[in-house]
Amino acid sequence: MMKPFCLALLLTLPAPALLWAAAASDQANPAATELIDKVINARKTTGFRIRAKLIVVQAGSGKRQTRQLLIKGRRDGEATKILYQALWPDAYKGRALLVEKSADHKTTGFLFTPPDKVTPLTPEVMKQPFLESDLTLDDLAEDYWHWPLQKIVGQETVSGKSCQILESRPAGRPTAGYALVKTWICPDLALPLRVHLFDEGGQLVKRINVEKFFQQGTRWVPATIMIEPEHGRSRTTLDGSKSERDLDIPVEDFALGKIKSLAK
Amino acid sequence: MSFLTIVFKNLLRRRTRSLLTIAGIAIGIAAVVALTSIAWGFEKSWEQAYRARGTDLVVTKITSQSPMPAPFNEKFAADLLKLPRVKEVSGLLTDLISIEDAPTTLVFGWALDSFLWDHLKVVKGRKPSGDDEKAVVIGTVAADMLRKSIGAKIHIEADEFTICGIFESTALVENGAVIMSLRQLQRVTENTGKVNFLNVKLEPGSTQEQVESLRKTIKERFAGFNAFTSSEVAQSNTAIQAAKGMSWATSLIALIVGAVGVTNTMLMSVFERIHEIGILLAIGWRRSRIVRMILYESMALSFLGGLAGVALGFVAIKVIQTTPMIHGKIEGEISAALFGLAILVALALGVFGGLYPAVRGSRLSPTAALRYE
Amino acid sequence: MSAVLIEVRDVQRSFDEGRVQALRGADFTIEEGEFAAIVGPSGCGKSTLLQLLGALDEPSEGEILFRGKSLLEIPDLCRFRAQTIGFVFQSFHLLPTLTALENVQIPMFEMPWSAAERRRRATELLKSVGLGERLHHLPPKMSGGERQRVAIARSLANEPQLLLADEPTGNLDSANAKRVMEHLQSIHQQRGMTMVVVTHDWNIANFADRVIRILDGRIISDNRT
Numbered sequence A: 001m002m003k004p005f006c007l008a009l010l011l012t013l014p015a016p017a018l019l020w021a022a023a024a025s026d027q028a029n030p031a032a033t034e035l036i037d038k039v040i041n042a043r044k045t046t047g048f049r050i051r052a053k054l055i056v057v058q059a060g061s062g063k064r065q066t067r068q069l070l071i072k073g074r075r076d077g078e079a080t081k082i083l084y085q086a087l088w089p090d091a092y093k094g095r096a097l098l099v100e101k102s103a104d105h106k107t108t109g110f111l112f113t114p115p116d117k118v119t120p121l122t123p124e125v126m127k128q129p130f131l132e133s134d135l136t137l138d139d140l141a142e143d144y145w146h147w148p149l150q151k152i153v154g155q156e157t158v159s160g161k162s163c164q165i166l167e168s169r170p171a172g173r174p175t176a177g178y179a180l181v182k183t184w185i186c187p188d189l190a191l192p193l194r195v196h197l198f199d200e201g202g203q204l205v206k207r208i209n210v211e212k213f214f215q216q217g218t219r220w221v222p223a224t225i226m227i228e229p230e231h232g233r234s235r236t237t238l239d240g241s242k243s244e245r246d247l248d249i250p251v252e253d254f255a256l257g258k259i260k261s262l263a264k
Numbered sequence B: 001m002s003f004l005t006i007v008f009k010n011l012l013r014r015r016t017r018s019l020l021t022i023a024g025i026a027i028g029i030a031a032v033v034a035l036t037s038i039a040w041g042f043e044k045s046w047e048q049a050y051r052a053r054g055t056d057l058v059v060t061k062i063t064s065q066s067p068m069p070a071p072f073n074e075k076f077a078a079d080l081l082k083l084p085r086v087k088e089v090s091g092l093l094t095d096l097i098s099i100e101d102a103p104t105t106l107v108f109g110w111a112l113d114s115f116l117w118d119h120l121k122v123v124k125g126r127k128p129s130g131d132d133e134k135a136v137v138i139g140t141v142a143a144d145m146l147r148k149s150i151g152a153k154i155h156i157e158a159d160e161f162t163i164c165g166i167f168e169s170t171a172l173v174e175n176g177a178v179i180m181s182l183r184q185l186q187r188v189t190e191n192t193g194k195v196n197f198l199n200v201k202l203e204p205g206s207t208q209e210q211v212e213s214l215r216k217t218i219k220e221r222f223a224g225f226n227a228f229t230s231s232e233v234a235q236s237n238t239a240i241q242a243a244k245g246m247s248w249a250t251s252l253i254a255l256i257v258g259a260v261g262v263t264n265t266m267l268m269s270v271f272e273r274i275h276e277i278g279i280l281l282a283i284g285w286r287r288s289r290i291v292r293m294i295l296y297e298s299m300a301l302s303f304l305g306g307l308a309g310v311a312l313g314f315v316a317i318k319v320i321q322t323t324p325m326i327h328g329k330i331e332g333e334i335s336a337a338l339f340g341l342a343i344l345v346a347l348a349l350g351v352f353g354g355l356y357p358a359v360r361g362s363r364l365s366p367t368a369a370l371r372y373e
Numbered sequence C: 001m002s003a004v005l006i007e008v009r010d011v012q013r014s015f016d017e018g019r020v021q022a023l024r025g026a027d028f029t030i031e032e033g034e035f036a037a038i039v040g041p042s043g044c045g046k047s048t049l050l051q052l053l054g055a056l057d058e059p060s061e062g063e064i065l066f067r068g069k070s071l072l073e074i075p076d077l078c079r080f081r082a083q084t085i086g087f088v089f090q091s092f093h094l095l096p097t098l099t100a101l102e103n104v105q106i107p108m109f110e111m112p113w114s115a116a117e118r119r120r121r122a123t124e125l126l127k128s129v130g131l132g133e134r135l136h137h138l139p140p141k142m143s144g145g146e147r148q149r150v151a152i153a154r155s156l157a158n159e160p161q162l163l164l165a166d167e168p169t170g171n172l173d174s175a176n177a178k179r180v181m182e183h184l185q186s187i188h189q190q191r192g193m194t195m196v197v198v199t200h201d202w203n204i205a206n207f208a209d210r211v212i213r214i215l216d217g218r219i220i221s222d223n224r225t
Ligand SMILES: Nc1ncnc2c1ncn2[C@@H]1O[C@H](COP(=O)(O)OP(=O)(O)OP(=O)(O)O)[C@@H](O)[C@H]1O
Pocket: C015, C016, C020, C021, C022, C040, C041, C042, C043, C044, C045, C046, C047, C048, C049, C200
């Protein structure tokens, strides 16, 4: 499990998570599998680099805080690595989340806080917000599309595009914070346009909406993604400023030494 | 009494309707004025940027879909230097970077010994002293947008720089930009050894034909590369083309709406005056005079609409220029040519909009029109 | 014996593809300097005949000659009307937004006169019908008699050779009607202008030197006094 499609969405370009994902699980119904594969294939790349701004807006005061973010990904066969690292402002600079997925969807990685604190990704840690935004580490690391139960439950128009609604459920107790994820996927764009995340009690926890998307070459990519918790005091926008794909990002870029060097 | 008195008295009888029609035309013309002005200003500002640099030709790699041309090996400059009449070649890297919490900013990387620096006027501080110095100069407009002054730190990508100077350029795009040494920008954007523009300066006194022939040579000899003159760079810039296209399309729609409004108003006015037109024909007015009367009325409406539209458009330009997205990057062009164009367009709109009603009105039979109540 | 100004030759006029026979056959001449009245009950075809005389309309059958020349051969009838004929209508037909002075100037646009000349002539004409004090009044603010006198002034604007009036007193009380008719009579006398007045009222017809009676689209009598 890794790269939640959320991310995928997020990223201006190649959706990191999506990119790497392998075929969906056996229990998924065939139409759902086909749809997921379509999105995943449209997003596959050897490596990517994305620059984005994470903008957190407080509900009451309207106060905006911006963090500049660098996101890099690399793929080796079916295994993938994604690094999220803050560049600005100083209070966050260097903070990073490394998510590594093995070919069989095992997640490893760590959270790095300068100058040299390394926290392994335990289920507790995964529930924390990333850079004090409305995204949790789970949102960035969990790969819902590899959950065993996937089915298409309907159709709806989002942002003027006709979308299929995909329901994803984990087998048994949820490993990530959510028990049900609904994704509105536009098959024509091979792009998810909306995600709703539900808890075990069936309550909506968070909404993720692609506010802007555009065509880059043959692919449709999200440019602005809005994350709104159902009961939060803020909302977060992920706003891509640049994205490059089909790159070869050196494996050293994902090593602790290199991650630390940026924070110095 | 002159003929025009009749025309204006006719317009004055339905003041509200005339005013609304004028307002409709004014909005259309204002859209034309504002959009055209911005598109022209945008183009001019790019052109100035290249002219100001003393550049005769700009060489880039042919790329599609990206707002910036793709980077290529800077050694290519040496090949260009071997061509006849080429005096200097200066490689530079240009990128659009999201800096801190400012809108996306243009960042230039220029070799420190390049002639490109010559046209900048450093109003405060100095330019970076060496390739290793992590320092930038920023334009006066960029200083406003980033809310930074000299000596401040600025984060660009993963790195921190010191602002060592503030400059002013004749080219507006540059005033909103951040400039650092080529080596530093190559490093922060991970483009070591690469540039995406080569600025070529010819021997002094080179003619237009010589520039043109060099351009052909470059295109023929180096596949995948393109060479442009300064004004072509502006014209071929996809953003400028898009801006021009948008401005034409929007203007056209605004004008069609305006012309339909004029036609509607004038048709209503002709129908209301069937009886009067009958009187005019009975007492001997020629049909051509009826056509002229109605056309003059619609042209008077559109002329007044045009004047109001120009005024409104100039206000709109000022307002648009203060929006953060555009501020300092584009200066709308306000010129006599634009004023003339707007008035001509307005008059044309009056003629087109009034033609059908005028012909309708003049074709009435005097006896039938006199009976009409 | 004076010269023939208008010759009406077997003229018929029908409307609605022949279903309405407004004029069933008129054959007469009007001589230069004559003051004729056309009299008949409502709907008998008086206005139709007057419009044909004034080249506002064309006959279905027959033809009308003006000074020996068929109206059908005149290339620009608007111009012909402007320069040769003056009209006065029952309901005045003034332009409501223009002052008396401006209304009188309207036909003058077809003449090669300067603005000053137009103004001078219009002022004189209005004075001659007793409206020297009303030059800048708008028609809706004037009495019916005043309006009709403005209309008479306008009909004279281009010094026509023929003045055609259709029920010029139809909307006026008897005092005003008399005054308007006296004006017409004096114009006829002073200028020697040919005049044809349509009316259903014998009192009005008696101002004329000649009375042509119409009934059901046909001339039934023609008497000179
Ligand atoms: N354009 C027309 N179309 C159809 N019928 C018409 C038209 N003009 C006149 N008529 C008919 O022709 C007949 C004569 O009309 P005309 O107006 O000449 O009468 P008139 O003698 O002037 O009557 P009045 O004294 O009421 O004005 C009438 O029956 C009228 O309805």
